[in-house]
Amino acid sequence: MKITVFGIGYVGLVQAAVLSEVGHDVFCVDIDSDKIENLKKGIIPIYEPGLSELVNNNYANGRLIFTTNPQEGVQHGDIIFIAVGTPPDEDGSADLQYVLSVAKTIAQHMNNEKIIINKSTVPVGTADKVNNTIHDILSKNKKLKDITYHVVSNPEFLKEGSAVKDCMRPSRIIVGTESEYVKQKMRELYEPFNRNHDKMIFMDIRSAELTKYAANCMLATKISFMNELANLAELLGADIENVRHGIGSDERIGYHFIYPGCGYGGSCFPKDVQALIKTASQVGYEANLLQSVEKVNIKQKQKLPQLLNQHFNSNIKDKIFAIWGLSFKPNTDDMRDAPSRVLIEFILKNGGTIQAYDPEAMTEAKRIYSSKENLIFADSKEKALEEADALVICTEWQTFKAPDFEAIKQKLKSPVIFDGRNLFNPQKLKEMGYIYYAIGRGDSVINI
Ligand code: NAD
Helix, strand or coil, X not given: CEEEEECCCHHHHHHHHHHHHCCCEEEEECCCHHHHHHHHCCCCCCCCCCHHHHHHHHHHCCCEEEECCHHHHHHHCCEEEECCCCCECCCCCECCHHHHHHHHHHHHHCCCCEEEEECCCCCCCHHHXXXXXXXXXXXXXXXXXXXXXXXXXXXXXXXXXXXXXXXXXXXXXEEECCCHHHHHHHHHHHHHHCCCXXXXXXXXXXXXXXXXXXXXHHHHHHHHHHHHHHHHHHHHCCCHHHHHHXXXXXXXXXXXXXXXXXXXXXXXXXXXXXXXXXXXXHCCCCCHHHHHHHHHHHHHCCHHHHHHHHHCCCCCCCCEEEEECCCCCCCCCCCCCCHHHHHHHHHHHCCCXXXXXXXXXXXXXXXXXXXXXXXEECCCHXXXXXXXXXXXXXXXXXXXXXXXXXXXXXXXXXXXXXXXXXXXXXXXXXXXXXXXXXXXXXXXXXXX
16 A cells, blocks of 8 residues: 655654555655755664664665655645653643644645545544545635545554554554445555454544553553552562552552552653643643652652652762662663653752663764763663762663663772662671662662
8 A cells, every 4th residue: 555654753764664565655755954964864763672674675675765855745645643741731731733733734736536544643633633634625715526535543552562463463453434445445555464353443533542641651650650659669668569469460450560669750640640630621621640650750840859868868969869760661762751860850859870781772962961961871881880989770671671780889989889770689698798778668668
């Protein structure tokens, strides 16, 4: 099928690559000309396992085309994806300017029947706005009678870090449409990903739009719930890791997404929770639970700074901190809303120095913090430790999970670890002479 994807970010690029891999002809349109030029040279703008090979192979065989020319893009695709960003506006609502700008572009250049798929995460009612935008332009250009178009909601559920796998083997394909014709086309589009069993779930457009927010808000709720429990466990002298095992074994609860930590981040959970709170308030409903989920998370991102203050008697001036992990989660270079950023800002504001290391997010960190004094980018996790007063862990990358604790001790000025992801055994570290702070592991299990 002839497909065009507008917005070549985490979602758009992966979707385009995967669709081209199964044989579709895909045009990728982005307004970022550097990104497009780099992609043509084989330089992939993001880190995502398996993506580079897919993109480069399909670019080489001609099934994946990169362009900044929107007209070319619109005229190529019978199916057009909108996969641009929907960042939070000042008031927390989703900013739809990029989505609606693509809708205008499509309307200006469309010359035959189009299925317009909204893949961006958008508030309920956005499909109507896209529809109206296109309708008004076609009407103004006197093309309304000649061109048919369909607006579909098809939210994306990929996880950064396993995005290629998730798109190749989706757990579900949600499609919001009332049209039987569109349903059949969507089945055709996703047929290669739908062979094992039927993963397509058709529903009305508004329900599809809300399903995406419901999924992310549920996951964020699980995390904030566990973080609240972790804080309580700490005060009660209990170990949240034991509690986690204890509740995860109940199949109604399960083990997924109940890890306590230093807060959730990324480009989705924080903004999507905020956006649904805003949507609720716009229809006169106060989303108390979601407001709490957000509040708990904002507080949790202060957890590591608080532990640092506690240990160093509120004076971290001239102290050096090794930070392991900058991305908001492992297997991605995405630092949007990452807990590490709250920590970095706290340390720098209070006169401390940082030696930071991340397996994949160093380029992104340099882009964000290029001009910051006292923030040193280390070439390796070992280099980050040299002469540091403490090690702080923000992201649970595999490579941090079983380090050589003797070697760490040799490199640090003092054996202190602040672990925002509960990676280590407190008893073992205590026996090795470490002072080990974790999340929700109580005075009885940490050596304060
Ligand atoms: P991103 O910021 O990585 O990419 C967005 C891209 O859109 C950028 O390259 C930008 O230059 C481009 N763009 C902006 N305006 C454009 C225009 N008029 N024409 C063409 N390109 C344009 O964003 P992302 O993380 O891929 O997210 C995209 C959407 O998907 C968001 O709504 C997000 O909430 C949702 N989503 C993201 C994820 C994720 O894990 N990142 C998962 C599911 C859903």
